[in-house]
Amino acid sequence: MGDDGVNRTVVIPLDVPTDRVADLHATRIRVAYCQQRASDFCWGDPKRPADIVSTYRTAEKALYHQLRAETEGLQANLIQKAIKDVISNMGSAKSNWRAGDRVGQPTYPDHRNDGSYAITYDKRAATFHQDRVSLATVTKRVECRYILPRELQGTPYEQYVLSSKWSFGTSKLVFDGERFWLHAVCTRSRLIHPIWATQSAKGDTDSDTQTGIRLLGVDLNVNGHSVVTSVAGFHGNADELNDRRKQFEHVRAGLQQTGTRSAHLTFHKMSGRERRSFDAYAHDCANGIVDDAVRARCTHVVFEDLTRIQKRISNAPKFQQWLFKRIQTYAADKLELQGIKADTVNPRYTSxxxxxxxxxxxxxxxxxxxxxxxxxxxLSLHADYNAARNIALQWFAENLDEEHGQPGPTRSAGRATRQLALKSGTLSPEGVFCATGRTVH
Known part of the structure; x- marks a missing residue:
């Protein structure tokens, strides 16, 4: 997400006129040509990360006019976006190399056999409407209508595309080998603070009166509940999820052994259902986190640093690491819409x-x-709940000096006087929930 706005992507199937499909494929071939030429230029023969070109102006100055001459009919904006896409990948490759990872030159096949591909369209190369999109091609523009469900209420299309609060931004045309989709990016202005943060700063006794901060700690788990928050919110059933995962793996193994075309098609259909099922589970867990944060009027939600959690659960299936990342990403996106900040801490010893x-x-x-x-x-608590509380306290230790609201490393009881998270009230650093007048175990 950019610094000046919040982005959401809505995936919309497109009705492309049959006689214009070839124009879109031809456009992709020329975009891929531009990308590969840019990749060859930026990569060169690097001996160290610094040898990789990752500055757009450098690549654009060297390549733009050449590519205009070499790709007749391709709109200038599509050439520029092709170079920008490559520059983004080069920046990632450079960072990964510096971090010690093995990296290779990004490549951009043109998929002449109608394989899957994506083309980036900004507002100069595409005109976005609420019911259709007009796309530049190597010949003339093609107008594609959206294929929409009969019932729009509650859909992302209604929430973002039809809302006056959101507008279209740079999006992608995606071809999956069979049909076209618009990955429409909708954007709106970023909320700086939630409404209640200002109210808290003006004297609400349930908050830090100097900084207006309320923290919600989030603990992620491979068994029991997938998510536990410091307001005693328990979300998801990791044990049931693991059982479902094992059932999917068992069926997949049987289909692979069968080896028939029918089994192959069933395998891919089932894989799609599996991804959607687990993706929906991640959304449900993320929604639980957001609900807890909103009800508790939190300004910050604190997660475990996933780079460290991967080491802690290194013996767990890779699926769990994917799930944790997906939950955290979805929750951060949803929290941003509420003006609530998401942050991470080192989870060491929180358990x-x-x-x-x-x-x-x-x-x-x-x-x-x-x-x-x-x-x-x-003190007797559910272990994951205790960990969630500690995650909130750890953020406090890493980010606030208890006397002046400045960064400081301590979390000692004598200095930790501000309230951090909530459960039917506010959890103080001393481990007491204040609003109910009783300690909760």
Missing amino acids: QRCSNSECESCTDANRAGKQFMCVKCG
Whole structure:
């Protein structure tokens, strides 16, 4: 997402006139040519990351006029977008190389046999309407109508395309080998603060009166509940999800052994259902996080740093790492629409540490499965709930000096006086929920 707005992508099937399909394929071939030429120029023969060209102006100056002459009929904006797409990939390759990963030159096949592809269209190369889109091609523009469901209520199309609050931005035409889709990017201005943040800063006793901050900690798990928040929100059933995953794998294995064309087609259809099912699960978990944050009037939601969580669950299936990333991404997108910030912290010791900051005992003996009982102060909580509380406290330790609202590393009980997260009230760093007048275990 850009710094100046919030983006959402709506996938819309297109009705492309039969006699214009060849024009779109021809356009893709010339766009791919531009991309490959740009890739060859930017990559060269690098001996170190710095040798890779990742500046648009450099590539555009060297290639634009040549590509205009070599791709007759291709609109200038499509050439420029082709170069920009390559520059983006080169920047990623350079960063990955510097991080120690093995990288290779990005390639851009033209899919002359009508394989899948995508073309980036900005507002100069495409005109976006609420019921159709007009796309530039190597000949003349082609107008494609949207294929819409009969019932629009509650669909992303209604929420974003038909809303006056959102407008079209640079989008993609996608061909999946059989049909065309518009991945329409809708954008709107970013909310700077949620409404209640201003109210809290003006004296709400349930918040940090100096900074207006309310934190919600989120713990992600491979078993039990997939998501547990510091307001005692328990979302998703990871055990059922794992069982469903195993059932899918069992059926897939049987189809692969069968080896017939029918089994092959069924395999791919089932894989699509599986992806949609787990994607919907990730959305449900993300919605649970957002609901908790909105009800608790939070300004920040804090997750575990996924680069570190991958090490912690390295023995778990790769699927879990994918799921955690998807949940966090979806939640961050949804929170942004509410003006709520998403952040991450190092999750080290959040499962073993007592979330009563008057105590903060940290030992493996505190946790047995899903039960947390502090051997020092006796605090008894659901273990994942305790971890979620600690994640919120960890953000506090890493980001705020308790006396002046400035960055500082401490989370000691003597200095941790501001309220951090909520459950039927506000959780203070001392581990007490204030609004109900009682400690919640």
